[in-house]
Amino acid sequence: MTIDRRSLLAGAAGLAAASLGPSAVRAAAAPGRANRLIVNALGGLSDPNVEGADDPYSPRVLAEARESGVTAINCTFGYVAGPDDPFEASVRDVARADALLRRHPADLLKVFGAADIRRAGTERKIGILYGFQNGAMLGEDASRVDLFADMGVRIFQLTYNPANRFGDGAMAPENRGLTPFGREVVERLNAQRMIVDLSHSGERTCLEAARLSTAPISINHTGCRAVTDLPRNKTDAELRLVAERGGFVGIYFMPFLARSGRARAADVVAHIDHAVNICGEDHVGIGTDGTVTAIDDLHAYQAVLAKEIAERRAAGISAAGERPDTYPFVVDLRGPGQFFRLIDLLSAHGYSSGRIEKIMGLNFLRHVETVWGS
Secondary structure (H helix, E strand, O other): OOOOHHHHHHOOOOOOOOOOOHHHOOOOOOOOHHHOOOEEEEEEOOOOOOOOOOOOOOHHHHHHHHHHOOOEEEEEOOOOOOOOOHHHHHHHHHHHHHHHHHOOOOOEEEOOOHHHHHHHHHOOOEEEEEEEOOHHHHOOOOOHHHHHHHOOEEEEEOOOOOOOOOOOEOOOOOOOOOOHHHHHHHHHHHHOOOEEEOOOEOHHHHHHHHHHOOOOOEEEEEOEOOOOOOOOOEOHHHHHHHHHOOOEEEEOOOHHHOOOOOOOHHHHHHHHHHHHHHHOOOOEEEOOOEEOOOOOOHHHHHHHHHHHHHHHHHHOOOOOOOOOOOOOOOOOOOOOOHHHHHHHHHHHOOOOHHHHHHHHHHHHHHHHHHHHOO
C-alpha cells in the first residue's frame, strides 16, 4: 500500500456526516460554461467520503465531475511510497485503472494523445491522463519507460519529495541535480514522447532536467516560492526556465500557498498572478492536486488528517508546510463549483476571457500537443 495524497483524501473514509449531501458543496454553472475546456494538470476522481470503494467512479463522483465542467484530469497511478515493490505495484495499478475505465465507457475516456482531450470535450466525457509521481518503478532499468509508455502512461514525474535514483526531491537538503541515471531516463522519456514532470523535484534537478530535455517539461502542480517561501513551491528561476523552453506550470490548491497552511482562493489567484508575470500567460494553468468531490465533514476529517500526516512523516515523504492542522486543499475552492469560482475570481481580478481560457485548459492542451503531437 502506498502513502500519497490520494490515500490522504480517501482516508476520510466512513467519517463523513450524512447530513451534508452533494447539494451542500455544489455551485451552479453559468449559461455557456459547459463548452469551456477545463484541464486539471494533476487531480483525482474519487469520493473521499467513502472508504475502500471497489469502483471509485460512483454516480456522485461522475455527476459532480460533469457538473464541475472538467474536461480532462491527470490522475496519479502507480507507486509513490510505501513497502510495496514499486514495479509490481505500478503495473497492477495501471491495469486496474484500465479495468475501471472499461466499466464506464459512456463517462470516461483514457487519454493517449492531445486529440483525446478534444474528443472528451466533444463527447461530453472526462478524459483521464495516466501519470506517475515517483520514478521508483523503473528500478535500475530505463527500458521500463517503454513498457509504461505502451501501457498508456503519458506523464512521468521524476522524484517525489525525497531523493531517488534520478535526482533530489524538494525536501532533499543537498539540492543535488540529476544523476547519470536520471539523465538517461529523461532521454528515454523524450524518445517515448512522455511528459517529464518536475513538480516535486529540488531546484537543481528541475533546472538541469529542463535544460537537458529536448521537449518542453512541465511542473504540473506547484506554487511560487517568491510568494510563499516553502520547498514545494518553485523558484522564479525554475518557473522562468520552464516557460522559456516552452513548458507548462500548473498552480495547485494546496496548503503550501500560504504560510498559515490554510490557503484560500485569494492565495490561488496570487500565485497564478505571479506565475503569469514570470512565465507569461501562455505557460500557466492549474493542477489542483485534489478531487472534485469534497469532504463533507471537515471536523471528522481532522482525525484522519492527523493520522495521515504522521504516516507521511514516518515514511520520510512529508513536505515542509504539512501539519495536522492544515488541509490538503483550499477550503473555499472545493467541490464541483471550484473551477467556475476560480474563473469568476480571475475575471474579477481583471483577467480577460482569453487569458482565463488559456489558464483553465488551453495552455495545457498546447503543451501536450507540443510533446505528444497533435
